[in-house]
Amino acid sequence: MDGQPPEQAQIRGHRHVCARLRGSKDETDRASMHRSARGMAQVDGVLHPGAAPGQPCIFKLVLLGSGSVGKSSLAVRYVKNDFKSILPTVGCAFFTKVVDLGAACLKFEIWDTAGQEKYHSVCRLYFRGANAALLVYDITRKDSFCKVQQWLKDLEEEFHPGEVVVMLVGNKTDLEEEREVTFEEGKEFAESKGLLFMETSAKRNYQVAEVFNAVARELLRREESKEGQRQRRDAPLTLSERPSQRGRCCAH
Template sequence: MAQAAGAPRPGAAQPHVFKLVLLGSGSVGKSSLALRYVKDDFRSILPTVGCAFFTKVVDLGAASLKFEIWDTAGQEKYHSVCHLYFRGANAALLVYDITSKESFLKAQQWLRDLERDFSPGEVVVMLVGNKTDLGAEREVTFEEGKEFAESQHLLFMEASAKTNHQVTEVFSAIGWELLRRAEREQRPAPRGDARLALGQGPAGRAKCCAR
């Protein structure tokens, strides 16, 4: 049987399993990002009701991981329910639409919600500006997104689910950071404070801020 793209190699160790939640207001493209990443597909999607669930096993060379992706509803009436899906999360994507300043402000609100449920640095958080294919309608500049992410020690990228621009890179960056943390937790703690900011990628990799 042919090996699926991105699947672990035969005989490889069991993949690390990580829970990833997608957060953001309605119509920013959270479901589209997940669908593009998991199935390499893009189509018009009805608003998520409650939560949708996706899985994907990824081979990153040195190790493999399995993402359990929880895509939360962005409508305000589901906001309080979405907190239930935070539990046990290892990472979160805060998604906004670059053509909507309001969605950018909402992403900041979601970050505050996360901070009430988790200790600082407990989860890997990436800010994602979606819909770069609509650059002519942009209301949030790349610099605005990057500056906010850096001020909060978040990873940051812009992407387009429609054109598949940097979608894989978004999830891969999260994966590398999660694997780096898992590896660090298995090693004896070094002397002094060797913690790294969330925005810093794995050793030997550039910081993840890309258009």
């Protein structure tokens, strides 16, 4: 499903013309995505967890992974509780979802990026300023699991350690008989990199909400930890009484 199938030219002599037009369209799409991503990256710079009183904190979450691993299906299942055949994403799709965890509430701004290789460099612009990322692979495709390692490397180049919450997600557990990546392989890789980990099925709605809720809880936990550190740092110092006599280096 990665990339669009080549058009069939009706006239053999015009095939090379169609190829040029197709290449031109791809370049136009990428140029448009670059302009859009640059603008969005500037907007992302003002998105932060802080929110007005009574309003949920806003967190930016990006979905990364190869084409056809089910990123869009996970997003649509989570936001709209729906599942259907979805065309490959071009550039980036955008969703929002308010998450009520009982004791706290937050708002996800979910960016579903294109998985096609030709859009890889452009998609890196979309995850700038992110607070969390889902690295999604297809458990029936070993190559998509290997590709996740490149996306993780991109994140490590963009963010400081611990700056972004990252979860590894093995999707399509409904195709268990076609599995190429074991649960243990995914878990072991996630633990070695300090990532959260779950397997899901967007088709069967298996652990989809649990993935996003786990990320939400970790984001809030880190925010509370940072707030506690800020309060301790900004707290006024209490000076105890000092002895009236100070030790001297030399006696006179």
